[in-house]
């Protein structure tokens with residue numbers, strides 16, 4: 001059986017308390033944050049930061065961002081500053097209200113009855129990841145909602161870490177900045193994190209599944225919209241006159257490379273992905289996303305779409321076809337690589353905690369991708385939850401304890417560095 005650390009009760013209590021607060025964000029929410037209820041957790045975290053003795057605690061009442069600091073306790077104010085960023089919202093993909101977290105102790109590797117009344121069972125046959133956690137204590141759902149371990153498991157670890165450091169002045173450390181942000185699940189990209197207030201010049205997000213994983217490489221991403229203005233006339237007398245917008249959109253779709261789609265790509269292969277098509281004779285609109293880890297390849301993809309649009313303009317008229325491309329986020333790697341100590345310290349901290357660090361190029365983006373591009377290099381450490389965004393989400397308590405340990409090692413490593 002797994003041996004509990006001094007952090008066990010703290011991370012457990014915190015995850016359960018945070019999970020009960022509904023903080024689901026909304027893809028269609030027009031405001032910032034996309035849902036008002038994220039403030040419920042924001043206020044809770046602000047009060048908690050104050051009560052554990054963090055400094056400069058601040059809740060942005062407009063943007064719903066909570067910040068706090070652990071000031072350096074080195075004699076010369078030394079140690080290299082770094083920050084930790086986690087998100088407060090939960091995914092809109094599964095019900096997020098009335099979460100009823102519970103703890104299964106000493107998991108035996110069998111089926112787990114999540115909900116006797118509704119006969120909801122989680123089985124390692126369907127979710128083999130469970131078998132890695134035999135003998136551990138798991139925080140589970142009642143099978144009707146998500147858990148919100150994404151990303152509240154990370155918040156629980158960060159808060160427990162902060163409390164430990166603040167209550168143990170004998171642990172030498174530099175300045176550490178903390179931020180809790182809204183709307184990660186709906187592309188918020190931590191856009192309202194105020195860098196001046198945050199203070200640190202480098203940071204880590206804590207998010208993602210599987211304990212011990214880190215991430216320093218994400219997609220470059222943009223969204224393209226092709227619109228076509230057609231010309232409708234009676235089909236009987238349309239020869240040489242009609243421009244069928246739906247046909248033009250179809251031609252555009254046919255120009256996209258056959259095998260460069262999510263269905264046919266993996267690892268570092270990029271793609272075009274059509275997410276919406278709306279078309280009739282008079283109007284057509286195609287929305288697609290472009291993804292590639294490699295910056296040059298990515299730029300080629302954007303240029304290729306422009307070429308396609310130009311060909312259609314040449315055929316049907318300059319004013320009939322428009323293409324707009326909007327940047328979503330950038331691969332964090334080129335920014336993170338400029339501060340090699342970010343990954344050196346992180347992997348060392350993971351090793352010092354007795355785990356082998358693992359990574360793979362992430363086929364998506366994180367708040368850290370956007371933060372990195374905005375000037376705050378920000379790789380990611382896994383939060384350690386499993387089956388996120390669904391009713392079978394769970395968090396092994398030892399994974400949260402381990403992350404507290406990793407953060408303590410990280411804080412030691414940064415504490416020994418000079419601030420420049």
Ligand SMILES: [Zn+2]
Nearest residue numbers: 150151207208
């Ligand atoms: Zn997340």
